[in-house]
Amino acid sequence: xxxxxxxxxVPGPTNVPDAVRRAMNVPQQxxxxxxxxxxxxxxxxxxxxxxxxxxxxxxxxxxxxTGAWEAxxxxxxxxxxxxLMSRFGQFSHLWADMAQRLxxxxxxxxxxxxxxxxxxxxxxxxxxxxxxxxxxxxxNETATGVTSDIAGVRQVMDDAGSDALLYVDAVSSxxxxxxxxxxxxxxxxxxxxxxxxxxxxxxxxxxVSAKALEAHKSSRMERxxxxxxxxxxxxxxxxxPYTPSTPMLHGLRASLDLLFAEGLPQxxxxxxxxxxxxxxxxxxxxxxxxxxxxxxxxxxxxAIRTPESVDAAEVCxxxxxxxxxxxxxxxxxxxxxxxxxxxxGDLNEVMCLAALASAEMSxxxxxxxxxxxxxxxxxxxxxxxxxxxxxxxPGRATxxxx
Ligand SMILES: *Cc1c(COP(=O)(O)O)cnc(C)c1O
Numbered sequence: 001x002x003x004x005x006x007x008x009x010v011p012g013p014t015n016v017p018d019a020v021r022r023a024m025n026v027p028q029q030x031x032x033x034x035x036x037x038x039x040x041x042x043x044x045x046x047x048x049x050x051x052x053x054x055x056x057x058x059x060x061x062x063x064x065x066t067g068a069w070e071a072x073x074x075x076x077x078x079x080x081x082x083x084l085m086s087r088f089g090q091f092s093h094l095w096a097d098m099a100q101r102l103x104x105x106x107x108x109x110x111x112x113x114x115x116x117x118x119x120x121x122x123x124x125x126x127x128x129x130x131x132x133x134x135x136x137x138x139x140n141e142t143a144t145g146v147t148s149d150i151a152g153v154r155q156v157m158d159d160a161g162s163d164a165l166l167y168v169d170a171v172s173s174x175x176x177x178x179x180x181x182x183x184x185x186x187x188x189x190x191x192x193x194x195x196x197x198x199x200x201x202x203x204x205x206x207x208v209s210a211k212a213l214e215a216h217k218s219s220r221m222e223r224x225x226x227x228x229x230x231x232x233x234x235x236x237x238x239x240x241p242y243t244p245s246t247p248m249l250h251g252l253r254a255s256l257d258l259l260f261a262e263g264l265p266q267x268x269x270x271x272x273x274x275x276x277x278x279x280x281x282x283x284x285x286x287x288x289x290x291x292x293x294x295x296x297x298x299x300x301x302x303a304i305r306t307p308e309s310v311d312a313a314e315v316c317x318x319x320x321x322x323x324x325x326x327x328x329x330x331x332x333x334x335x336x337x338x339x340x341x342x343x344x345g346d347l348n349e350v351m352c353l354a355a356l357a358s359a360e361m362s363x364x365x366x367x368x369x370x371x372x373x374x375x376x377x378x379x380x381x382x383x384x385x386x387x388x389x390x391x392x393x394p395g396r397a398t399x400x401x402x
Contacts, residue, residue: 037238
């Protein structure tokens with residue numbers, strides 16, 4: 001049995017940078033102390049920058065992302081409200097399931113797993129049915145590696161003259177790929193701490209538009225722990241209606257500092273580069289992606305279809321036990337057919353090469369006919385070129401080595 005670190009390539013939880021881990025190692029403190037807002041008020045302000053939310057606000061909840069899904073719904077809708085959703089992967093499925101269980105009247109458009117938000121269907125439903133109160137979209141379907149066009153959703157809503165609220169799951173996209181809450185007219189944007197924000201699971205953040213805050217006032221769905229009302233009474237002064245996890249708040253500070261030091265545009269560019277290298281590697285191995293069209297390729301997670309005769313769950317098991325690598329398993333409908341390489345958060349090119357190398361060995365051991373090194377080489381070639389043009393090497397000779 002090999003020893004040493006386990007390499008984490010699940011698309012959440014992601015690697016926690018040392019700076020974030022150390023920042024969380026703090027003594028407990030009084031969350032009602034007079035200087036506590038010195039920590040919290042800048043967090044609210046900086047999270048708004050990450051959501052690109054200027055005129056609304058951001059709430060922080062002590063829950064995983066699923067809690068903020070519920071907060072978004074229960075604070076802004078009424079039982080029986082008609083909402084438009086789509087389902088093409090495990091996460092879009094789960095949010096639709098929650099909406100049904102909370103008593104919404106859900107129009108759910110089912111698409112093949114590997115497709116994204118169906119804009120034409122949304123356009124049709126919205127033009128036919130002016131009673132739709134909420135439109136839901138999963139920005140990045142983590143189960144299939146599919147990113148959807150949220151600006152496009154806003155466009156079809158506007159074209160249909162819909163005044164519904166727009167709810168977006170940005171859990172595996174925010175702080176990794178471009179997200180523009182204000183520009184895209186997203187009313188409720190959900191995220192969690194353990195993906196692009198590089199923290200442990202246990203905190204969710206909800207970006208809320210001014211329009212959604214208004215809708216909150218007339219929404220009558222039962223809510224208590226997640227109520228905006230209680231948050232609004234305390235947040236502006238820098239406090240919470242209940243005991244926050246202070247180590248998580250310090251971790252968030254460190255995470256935001258890292259993101260801003262790198263620069264959000266640079267963070268997005270890095271994720272695109274890492275993903276592109278992984279995709280080229282997978283392509284060189286002759287394996288198809290779960291995502292069915294390039295316009296849907298996700299820059300945070302790549303879901304790979306294994307050949308018919310190869311059990312993708314076996315690839316994950318071999319990767320874990322033999323090569324100390326955690327890949328994302330295929331979930332639900334694509335269990336056994338798909339495995340996933342998460343490439344979001346705190347990672348770089350060489351780590352993606354390691355993921356490909358480990359995937360090649362695991363695939364070969366599970367019976368797939370792959371040429372060892374082919375995927376790694378394709379990614380290496382891409383990374384070399386991409387970094388050669390974007391990175392200065394201080395002190396190098398004037399002639400560049402080839
Ligand atoms: C991880 C994730 C969630 C939230 O899951 P939690 O386990 O509750 O944090 C929701 N949606 C997507 C797309 C995700 O990737």
